Amino acid sequence: xxxxxxLSFALCYFLVWxxxxxxxxxxxxxxxxxxxxxxxYEEETLVRWIFTSLGTHPALANxxxxxxxxxxxxxxxxxxxLESLIFERCRSEALDAMKHEPDLANEKALQALGPMATKALxxxxxxxxxxxxxxxxxxxxxxxxxxxxxx
Numbered sequence: 001x002x003x004x005x006x007l008s009f010a011l012c013y014f015l016v017w018x019x020x021x022x023x024x025x026x027x028x029x030x031x032x033x034x035x036x037x038x039x040x041y042e043e044e045t046l047v048r049w050i051f052t053s054l055g056t057h058p059a060l061a062n063x064x065x066x067x068x069x070x071x072x073x074x075x076x077x078x079x080x081x082l083e084s085l086i087f088e089r090c091r092s093e094a095l096d097a098m099k100h101e102p103d104l105a106n107e108k109a110l111q112a113l114g115p116m117a118t119k120a121l122x123x124x125x126x127x128x129x130x131x132x133x134x135x136x137x138x139x140x141x142x143x144x145x146x147x148x149x150x151x
Contacts, residue, residue: 023101023104023108023109024097024100024101024104026093026096026097026099026100026101026105027097027101027104027105027108027109029093029096029097030090030093030094030096030097030105030109031108031109031112032093033085033089033090033093033094034085034086034090034109034110034112034113035112035113035116037085037089037090038081038085038113038116040120042081043116043117043120044120045074045077045078045081046078046081046113046114046116046117046120047117047118047120047121048074048077049074049075049077049078050114050117050118051121052064052066052070052071052074082110086106094106094109097109
């Protein structure tokens with residue numbers, strides 16, 4: 001039986017990293033179930049987890065401060081979400097995928113949650129405003145010359 005440390009590492013890896021492998025039909029069904037059965041509130045849970053996890057990177061660590069107790073709470077929330085999705089709401093789809101496509105099932109299915117959470121993040125108006133704020137510093141003349149060269 002896998003211990004929690006190995007399982008959490010595996011789930012984190014599968015949520016964040018992708019490979020060039022193609023999903024099979026059982027994994028696609030499993031993936032669809034995970035995405036469809038994740039609520040808007042749960043998407044926010046994933047957004048918080050991704051944000052705080054990425055925030056530990058040395059290039060970002062000085063930009064945000066999250067107390068360990070908050071990280072632990074977010075980690076617990078994500079663990080509960082994944083347990084609910086895999087072991088309850090999408091149980092039959094997960095079992096089918098893991099039986100028929102064991103090399104890809106969790107990796108590909110769980111990878112779909114990352115982009116879903118990112119989309120939820122980017123759909124927020126304040127996030128979009130912040131993400132495009134750099135455009136006020138672009139050289140408009142250079143931009144115009146570039147656009148004219150497209151013709």
